[in-house]
Amino acid sequence: MHKAVPIRAASIVLGLLGCWGLDLLCRAFLRDSEQRLVVLAGLYVTLAVSLNLINGIAGQFSIGHAAFYQIGAYTAGYLAFFFYLQSPLQGVGWLLAMLALGMATAALAGLVVGLPSLRLRGDYLAIVTLGFGEIIRIVVQAIDLTTPAGEQVGGALGMSVEPRIRIVGLVWLFALAAIAVSRNLCKSSHGLALLSIREDEIASAAMGVQVAKMKVAAFMIGSAFAGGAGVLLAHSESFISPSMFPMDLSFIVLTMVVLRGSGAITGSVVAALTLFYVPEYLRGLKAADGTALTVTGATLVGWILAVIAAVVAVRWIAYQYRGPRKTRLAGYAATFFGALLVGRALGWAFSFFPALSGASYEVQKLRMVIFAASLIIIMLLRPEGVLGRHEFSWDWLARALRIRRPREAVG
Amino acid sequence: MSLLRLEKATIRFGGLVAVNEVSFDIRKGELFGLIGPNGAGKTTCFNLVTGMYKPTSGRILFEDRDIAGLPVARIVRLGIARTFQNIRLFGSLSALDNVVVAAHLHRRANLIDALLGDPRSMADTERLREEAMGYLRALDLGDVAHAQSRDLPYGKQRRLEIARALATQPKLLLLDEPAAGMNPAEKEDLADTVRRLRDEFGKTLLLIEHDMRFVMGLCERIVVLDHGEKISEGPPEHVRNDPKVIEAYLGEAV
Ligand SMILES: Nc1ncnc2c1ncn2[C@@H]1O[C@H](COP(=O)(O)OP(=O)(O)O)[C@@H](O)[C@H]1O
Ligand SMILES: [Mg+2]
Numbered sequence: 001m002h003k004a005v006p007i008r009a010a011s012i013v014l015g016l017l018g019c020w021g022l023d024l025l026c027r028a029f030l031r032d033s034e035q036r037l038v039v040l041a042g043l044y045v046t047l048a049v050s051l052n053l054i055n056g057i058a059g060q061f062s063i064g065h066a067a068f069y070q071i072g073a074y075t076a077g078y079l080a081f082f083f084y085l086q087s088p089l090q091g092v093g094w095l096l097a098m099l100a101l102g103m104a105t106a107a108l109a110g111l112v113v114g115l116p117s118l119r120l121r122g123d124y125l126a127i128v129t130l131g132f133g134e135i136i137r138i139v140v141q142a143i144d145l146t147t148p149a150g151e152q153v154g155g156a157l158g159m160s161v162e163p164r165i166r167i168v169g170l171v172w173l174f175a176l177a178a179i180a181v182s183r184n185l186c187k188s189s190h191g192l193a194l195l196s197i198r199e200d201e202i203a204s205a206a207m208g209v210q211v212a213k214m215k216v217a218a219f220m221i222g223s224a225f226a227g228g229a230g231v232l233l234a235h236s237e238s239f240i241s242p243s244m245f246p247m248d249l250s251f252i253v254l255t256m257v258v259l260r261g262s263g264a265i266t267g268s269v270v271a272a273l274t275l276f277y278v279p280e281y282l283r284g285l286k287a288a289d290g291t292a293l294t295v296t297g298a299t300l301v302g303w304i305l306a307v308i309a310a311v312v313a314v315r316w317i318a319y320q321y322r323g324p325r326k327t328r329l330a331g332y333a334a335t336f337f338g339a340l341l342v343g344r345a346l347g348w349a350f351s352f353f354p355a356l357s358g359a360s361y362e363v364q365k366l367r368m369v370i371f372a373a374s375l376i377i378i379m380l381l382r383p384e385g386v387l388g389r390h391e392f393s394w395d396w397l398a399r400a401l402r403i404r405r406p407r408e409a410v411g
Numbered sequence: 412m413s414l415l416r417l418e419k420a421t422i423r424f425g426g427l428v429a430v431n432e433v434s435f436d437i438r439k440g441e442l443f444g445l446i447g448p449n450g451a452g453k454t455t456c457f458n459l460v461t462g463m464y465k466p467t468s469g470r471i472l473f474e475d476r477d478i479a480g481l482p483v484a485r486i487v488r489l490g491i492a493r494t495f496q497n498i499r500l501f502g503s504l505s506a507l508d509n510v511v512v513a514a515h516l517h518r519r520a521n522l523i524d525a526l527l528g529d530p531r532s533m534a535d536t537e538r539l540r541e542e543a544m545g546y547l548r549a550l551d552l553g554d555v556a557h558a559q560s561r562d563l564p565y566g567k568q569r570r571l572e573i574a575r576a577l578a579t580q581p582k583l584l585l586l587d588e589p590a591a592g593m594n595p596a597e598k599e600d601l602a603d604t605v606r607r608l609r610d611e612f613g614k615t616l617l618l619i620e621h622d623m624r625f626v627m628g629l630c631e632r633i634v635v636l637d638h639g640e641k642i643s644e645g646p647p648e649h650v651r652n653d654p655k656v657i658e659a660y661l662g663e664a665v
Contacts, residue, residue, distance in 0.1 A: 005530050184528035189515040189536045191525070192504065196512040199501035206461060206495075208487035208516035208579050217522060 015176045023169025035168055039236050041276050042171040043069075043229045048256035048272035049178045049265060050225035055257050056268070057186065058218035059198025060117045061126045064133025065253050068223040070245035071109050072102035072230025073161075074140055077240050080162045081145070081153065095165050098231045099174070106227020107220040109136075114219030118212050133250055141242040158241025166236040174232060178225040182265045185221075194218055259378060278374065282367035297359035302347030307373075310339035311380055318381070413472075414439045414615050415491075415583055420459055420469035420479075429455045431639040432469065437583070442609055443617045444630030446650075448659055451636040453619045454496055457585050461493050462486040473583070487516065492581035494572040496588045496619070502561035506552055506571050509560050510543035511536075513578035543578055549612075550574040550604060566597045573604070577612070584608065586618040590625050598622070602629050623660075627651060635659065 026035050051065045076098040089097055116128045144155030153159040185191040194214055196204040205211045234240045252275060259271040287293045313335045317328055351357040363370075419432040430452045437443045445453050458464045460471055465480035472478070478486055492513075501509050518539060520532035547556050550570045555563055560571060569589055576584055586605070590598045602625065608614045620626040626633060627647040635643040635650055637659040643650050650656055 004533050008528055008530070180528065181526045184532075185526055187528075187536065188520070188525035188532050189511055189518055189539050190520075190522050190532075192508050192512050193515050195504060195508075196501045199503060200499050202463070203495065203499035203501065204512070205483040206463075206487065206493060206499075207513040207575060208484050209512065210484050221526070 011180075015173070015180070019169040019173040019176065022172055023167065026168040035166060036236070037280060038168050039166060039171045039232070041273060042168070042175045043233055044253070044256070044276045045175045045269050045272045046171075046178045046225055046229040047253045048268045049175070049182055050222040050229075051253050052257045052265060052268040053182055053185070053225075054218050054222040055254070056264075057182070057191065057198065058194045058215055060114075060215055060218065061122055062113070062117075062129040062219070062222075063126050063250055063254050064113070064129035064131075064136075065222075065226055066245045066247070066249040067113075067129075067133035067136040068106040068109060068226035069230040069233070069249070070136055070140065070242075071106045071223075072227030073234040073240045073245070074230075075102045075105045075227070076231040076234040077154075077159050077161045080234075081159065084162045091163060092165065092167075094163065095170075095231075095235050098235070099228050102231035103224040103228045106230070107224040109227075110220040110223025111216060113223070114216040117215050117219065130247075130250070133247065137242050137245055137247075156242060158239060158243075160239050161234040162238070164235065164238035171232050171236070174225075174228055179265055179269065181221065181225075186265070190214075255375060259375075275371075275375075279367050279371050282370060283364055285363050293363045294360045295363060296347075296351065297356040297361070298350035298353065299347040300361060301356060302345075302350055303343045305346055306339045306343030307377070309342060310335050311377055313338075314381055412439055413437065414441075414474065415460065415617070416470075416472040416475075417456075417460075418470040418472065420456070420466050420471055422455060422459060422464055423467045428639050430459065430466075430636075433634075433636065433639070433641050434469075435634045435641065435644060437615060437617055439582075439615055440609065440613070441615055442605070442629060442631050443615075444626040444633040444647075445617060445619045445636065446621075446623065446626055446633060447636035447642075449621075451659075452639040453636055454587055455639075456636070457493055457587055457619065460486075460585065461491060487579050487581070490580075490582035491585065492576035492579040492583075493585040494569075494576050494587055494589060496591065498568050498572055500560040500568060500571060500575070502559070504560060505557050506547060506560050506563065506567075506574075507540065507543055507556040509571060510546050510575050510578045511539050513575045514539040514543045514546075516579050517542075543574075546574040546578045547571075549577070549607075551600075566593050569593065570601075570604070573608075577608070577614075581614065583615045583617065586616065588619050588621055590620060590622055598625055605629060623651075 022038075026038055030038065047065060047069060051062070054060050054062045054065075079098060079101065080094075084094065087094060113129055113132050117125050120128060140154075141156050144157070145153050147153060185194070193204070193209045196207065196209055197211055197214060201211055233244075237244075253272075256271040256275050257268055259267070259275070285293045314332065317331045317335070321328060321331065413436045415437040417434050417436075419434055420430055421428065421432050422430045433452075433456065445456060447453055455464065459466050459479070460473075462478065462481050462483040462485070470477050470479060473486075473489060473491060476489075478489065478491075481489075501512060504512070518535055520529065520535040523529075524532035525536075544553070544556060547553050550573055552567060552570055552574060555567060560568065563571060569591070573584075573586065573589065576586075589605070590601050593601060605616060605618065606629070609616055618626070618630070620629075627650075630647065632645065633643075633647055633650045634641055635653070635656050637655075642655045642659060643653040645653075
């Protein structure tokens with residue numbers, strides 16, 4: 001027996017148990033609206049990990065990922081519209097069937113989009129995928145149907161999707177499946193062949209890699225997972241409309257992948273969760289008395305200046321300072337607390353200027369600005385991605401917890 | 412028996428005839444040299460043989476089968492592998508992984524097994540990794556197996572290119588200026604390695620080289636190109652004394 005077999009079995013069992021546990025916890029402790037966020041987070045993770053397969057691992061710059069998500073969702077929507085009532089499959093059985101069909105449809109679309117990648121590179125491919133995404137959205141928007149009862153469905157108004165099934169555990173199980181597939185791939189020689197295409201397509205072909213097949217396969221696998229996520233979204237929300245799949249969504253998912261570090265799956269997951277929850281967190285911010293949290297112009301300008309100063313300082317320490325590691329870490333800490341202090345002090349100082357102290361802003365409304373600014377800051381501080389090249393593994397966890405001594409470097 | 416045979420192979424780029432009706436014949440087990448001044452069309456010949464370019468006219472026969480214009484990856488499967496003059500390693504991959512990519516040609520597991528993390532796929536990847544390690548050791552690169560290939564010193568990168576090509580298990584190995592940028596000691600080592608590839612691994616070798624002394628000491632037969640045309644062919648002592656060759660190399664040290 002291969003030595004990885006027990007680890008693989010244990011991972012599968014752990015994954016199943018974890019998702020089941022998560023599901024129980026969510027049902028027990030979270031309101032419906034909060035459960036919805038957990039579902040959406042799982043779907044974002046799936047989207048980020050699946051796009052990482054195309055962009056990060058195969059190196060094909062695709063930016064229309066929301067289209068495959070939408071294709072999955074509408075596959076579920078239309079099939080439910082035409083067939084759910086007469087279907088012998090009901091409830092979860094139907095959902096699983098839709099999951100398979102949604103993945104297949106999206107994979108087919110992935111094949112169609114993957115074909116230009118055989119001829120186009122870099123920015124040209126990016127434009128094609130972006131165009132494809134928009135075409136899908138506009139076509140879906142243009143199609144509407146009339147029910148026997150004379151009701152309009154589809155089109156810009158959207159359509160309801162039967163049945164409504166929101167299972168947190170299943171969504172996360174699907175996300176885990178996307179992660180597992182990416183990881184398995186990366187550990188195999190097939191994954192290395194894909195990476196070699198990213199590195200140098202000509203050399204890759206010269207080593208016998210079937211470049212065309214591999215690229216299209218990456219597109220199809222990545223799209224299939226996005227399509228599956230779309231199916232889960234459709235049934236979880238029980239309603240879909242073209243406005244749920246805007247171009248912004250493609251860009252946010254792309255940002256998640258860009259922030260991940262080179263091809264790293266763990267990084268994609270962390271970035272997806274962060275980018276999903278930060279705006280949600282800011283949206284929910286309230287002042288102590290329950291009203292919307294506001295800040296004055298003085299506070300805002302004070303913080304902006306402090307953050308800029310901190311970014312400059314951190315970059316200087318990271319790239320110019322050559323001293324010992326300890327002083328370096330102390331420098332980061334000093335910068336952090338210094339920035340807090342400076343931010344407050346400047347806010348106080350600026351409050352003497354009526355022009356600044358008079359203006360007041362709701363934090364909620366600033367949330368996308370804060371979000372965008374954080375992205376810029378992350379790119380300034382960690383151009384190599386949030387986690388760089390680090391990847392989660394049981395070995396790494398064991399070492400971190402000091403269960404196992406570090407493995408000797410293989411010479 | 413001839414392993415590779417070019418029959419009046421010709422390729423034009425617009426008005427330029429980069430390779431003009433070049434014919435030669437490489438026998439199995441030979442150490443064959445392709446030389447000529449800069450821009451003579453040597454690398455272009457490699458590109459024709461490996462399917463990167465399709466000849467405008469003429470035939471390229473490998474084991475008596477016309478391979479002109481077949482897809483690059485197909486030609487590798489038939490048994491021709493190459494290195495690149497301007498090193499083209501997979502920079503962010505480790506030296507070992509570079510070689511695994513080439514060994515992947517002889518995988519037994521399919522993509523589905525790989526995606527599912529099937530134990531067969533894992534075992535297969537491990538087998539390829541061990542095989543790759545063998546090629547690294549054969550080229551004296553065992554100690555840098557886990558270093559990122561772009562961080563390796565120049566001479567080692569050149570040897571890694573050879574290890575990588577070797578891992579596709581070719582019958583014919585094409586080396587494009589393998590000694591370029593090496594110092595005399597490294598060149599000496601390389602010459603030994605090339606001989607070993609033929610004697611121990613049973614490969615047939617076609618190598619392009621700029622350094623005349625290196626080629627003369629190593630190859631059994633040599634073809635000389637100039638301005639895309641074959642101007643001389645034969646054993647080193649014949650080529651060395653051919654007035655056409657001396658003229659072509661005038662101004663360059665022979
Ligand atoms: N793809 C191409 N397009 C146009 N010209 C080319 C191309 N490839 C090679 N050439 C030209 O063919 C000639 C031979 O080049 P090459 O085979 O690289 O010479 P070398 O003998 O130094 O390896 C040069 O003049 C080069 O500019
Ligand atoms: Mg050349």
